[in-house]
Amino acid sequence: MDSNGASRRGFLATLTLVLAGVPILGAIVASLRSGLAPARVEKPTSIPLCHLEELPKGDAILGRAVTFEMRRGPLVENVSRMVFVTRGESDGDYLAMLGECTHLRCPIQQRTVSVGGRDAPLRCPCHGGVFSRTGEVLAGPPRAPLRRLELEMPTDGADIVHVRGL
Ligand code: FES
DSSP states (O other), X not given: OOHHHHHHHHHXXXXXXXXXXXXXHHHHHHHHHHHHSOEEEEEOSEEEEEEGGGSXXXXXXXXXXXXXXXXXXXEXXXXXXXXXXXXXXXXXXXXXXXXXXTTTOOBOEEEEEEETTEEEEEEOTTTOOEEOTTSOXXXXXXXXXXXXXXXXXXXXXXXXXXXXOO
């Protein structure tokens, strides 16, 4: 075997590796870009949540899963998230919150735990984040309250409450 043949084979092997690597590198970059791209709701912007009579009374919390399309970079996927609704300060005043932890986005569970002798109804199973009935942080690593959403009350005798802002 002469040295020209060996170096030609070496060149071809290198060229093959480079050419094979380009699409793989492209796929890695695309997936990183889509992972880093901010997620946003594709549609719809207003999602049916519950019937009027299901809205919580007293200190109760309504937890409801909603499904919608989320765009992250070039990807559109169906995702499901919990939405929690509680009563606000006055009659007919309700707060809606996204059931996604503000630490690392784990799904929040409706489960009562005791924090400093006080009952807290919303808990993150990942690192022990605990939130109040109105979504304030009571314990654990989260630094921000649960994200507030907007409720759309039905009009004209309709019965379905919608949620916006996911
Ligand atoms: S993701 Fe909820 S406490 Fe870390």
